[in-house]
Amino acid sequence: MEKTLTRNTDGLVGLLEQHDRQFGARSMLLSPKQSLIDGDSATIYKIKSGSVISCFRHESGKCLGLEVHGSGEIIGLPMLMGIAVPEYFACAVDKNTRVNGYPISAARLMIDDPAGYLDIARRLAEASGRVLNKISRLASLKIKSRLAWELVSLTGKFGLPHPEGTLIGLRVTHWILAWLAGAARENISGTLERFQREGVVRLGRYEIVVKNLPRLREAAHWE
Amino acid sequence: MGQQNYPQLTRRIKSNGKALNFVRNQSTGVIPRDELVLVQAGYFILTATVSSGECLTLQIYGPGCILGEFTLARHEMDKREAVCISKYGQLISADLKRLMDNPGQTDVARELAILAASRHRDACDMANRLAYDRLDIRIAAVLLDLADKFGESSETGVEIQAPLTHETLARLVGVTTLISRPNVSRVMHHFKQLGWIAYWGRRITIIRHDELRGGYPIEREGSLWKKH
Numbered sequence: 001m002e003k004t005l006t007r008n009t010d011g012l013v014g015l016l017e018q019h020d021r022q023f024g025a026r027s028m029l030l031s032p033k034q035s036l037i038d039g040d041s042a043t044i045y046k047i048k049s050g051s052v053i054s055c056f057r058h059e060s061g062k063c064l065g066l067e068v069h070g071s072g073e074i075i076g077l078p079m080l081m082g083i084a085v086p087e088y089f090a091c092a093v094d095k096n097t098r099v100n101g102y103p104i105s106a107a108r109l110m111i112d113d114p115a116g117y118l119d120i121a122r123r124l125a126e127a128s129g130r131v132l133n134k135i136s137r138l139a140s141l142k143i144k145s146r147l148a149w150e151l152v153s154l155t156g157k158f159g160l161p162h163p164e165g166t167l168i169g170l171r172v173t174h175w176i177l178a179w180l181a182g183a184a185r186e187n188i189s190g191t192l193e194r195f196q197r198e199g200v201v202r203l204g205r206y207e208i209v210v211k212n213l214p215r216l217r218e219a220a221h222w223e
Numbered sequence: 224m225g226q227q228n229y230p231q232l233t234r235r236i237k238s239n240g241k242a243l244n245f246v247r248n249q250s251t252g253v254i255p256r257d258e259l260v261l262v263q264a265g266y267f268i269l270t271a272t273v274s275s276g277e278c279l280t281l282q283i284y285g286p287g288c289i290l291g292e293f294t295l296a297r298h299e300m301d302k303r304e305a306v307c308i309s310k311y312g313q314l315i316s317a318d319l320k321r322l323m324d325n326p327g328q329t330d331v332a333r334e335l336a337i338l339a340a341s342r343h344r345d346a347c348d349m350a351n352r353l354a355y356d357r358l359d360i361r362i363a364a365v366l367l368d369l370a371d372k373f374g375e376s377s378e379t380g381v382e383i384q385a386p387l388t389h390e391t392l393a394r395l396v397g398v399t400t401l402i403s404r405p406n407v408s409r410v411m412h413h414f415k416q417l418g419w420i421a422y423w424g425r426r427i428t429i430i431r432h433d434e435l436r437g438g439y440p441i442e443r444e445g446s447l448w449k450k451h
Binding site for chain 2: 056058060062064066077078080081082083085087088112113114115116117118120121122124125126127128129131132133134135136138139140182183
């Protein structure tokens with residue numbers, strides 16, 4: 001899709017530059033309202049730097065974090081295909097998250113060929129596969145294991161070398177982990193403290209250092 | 224009933240695909256990469272074996288439904304197979320490359336992307352419900368969804384044409400070892416007692432849509448779980 005989105009862009013280079021935007025931590029990129037396909041005002045985003053969490057809002061108001069996206073990833077593809085997702089939203093995780101926003105009408109023009117659509121279908125199929133794995137964890141794992149799984153996953157994707165182990169290179173907050181694990185924040189805080197007592201992680205302000213990855217993998221039933 | 228609005232894709236699969244017949248409980252085997260399947264007759268459940276080795280039941284597909292968009296994933300995908308749940312079933316299976324051979328492939332590819340987006344949304348919805356909804360609400364949601372897709376009006380209500388056992392229903396609402404299957408039968412029995420649904424054999428009829436949609440019998444009754 002990246003290739004597709006930068007193809008035939010002679011007339012769109014200016015447009016893309018205009019839509020270079022910066023978001024602070026917890027700022028909403030896509031709100032549930034935008035996800036209702038509000039004509040041309042709906043936007044898809046390509047992340048330039050920082051990270052973004054995509055979520056699904058439950059009718060009770062609780063949120064389920066689907067995944068954390070990093071640099072180069074694109075969010076909002078279902079909307080690009082005209083599928084209304086009123087519960088979907090995305091917000092920046094890191095301070096100074098930079099993105100390129102593509103108005104859907106412009107993005108549609110850019111992908112209007114078989115290869116472009118097939119690329120989107122493939123990306124969505126892969127995203128659905130990841131959601132399925134989340135479903136499997138929600139159905140069969142307890143909160144402790146789900147949290148451990150998310151920490152292992154974030155370590156793999158955003159991990160940075162650290163004297164004590166691996167630093168998760170994100171502005172990690174308990175609410176983000178709660179969304180990702182599909183659990184209440186209080187439960188997540190308690191479980192994190194337990195991990196810290198066991199020497200598996202070290203908690204800091206907006207940071208987590210994974211000190212014992214094998215132990216975390218074990219807790220996550222990570223295969 | 225079972226309607227899916229993908230006319231170009233449907234037409235291409237029909238004209239390029241191969242028909243395969245199934246009987247109850249017969250599986251397609253793992254659906255290969257870049258293979259698209261149209262349900263011509265009967266009802267099928269789609270199961271997925273995810274990386275943890277667990278087998279999930281994802282969705283029921285009836286006549287007119289297309290599946291296989293998941294086989295487009297580039298990475299090592301979970302293994303999915305369709306299992307016939309009606310007495311007889313027929314699928315038409317076609318390779319994506321053949322569908323893309325002729326002019327008009329942009330429309331076909333666009334419909335495929337829309338299909339993938341729609342299924343992604345369904346998967347997110349399922350995950351969300353599994354995370355935060357109680358079992359009775361999940362069961363009600365699945366019943367209403369099936370009535371919407373495969374329902375036929377009858378004198379008593381809307382009859383779901385797909386044959387459903389409590390076992391199938393339990394798998395559709397994500398019941399695993401954490402909540403035992405008998406709880407699904409308990410909820411179904413409770414819905415029946417309330418007069419919201421009726422069932423006999425593998426047939427389920429939705430009688431009171433609104434109550435099922437907005438009802439929270441456990442909160443109202445409070446004692447459903449304590450009784451057992």
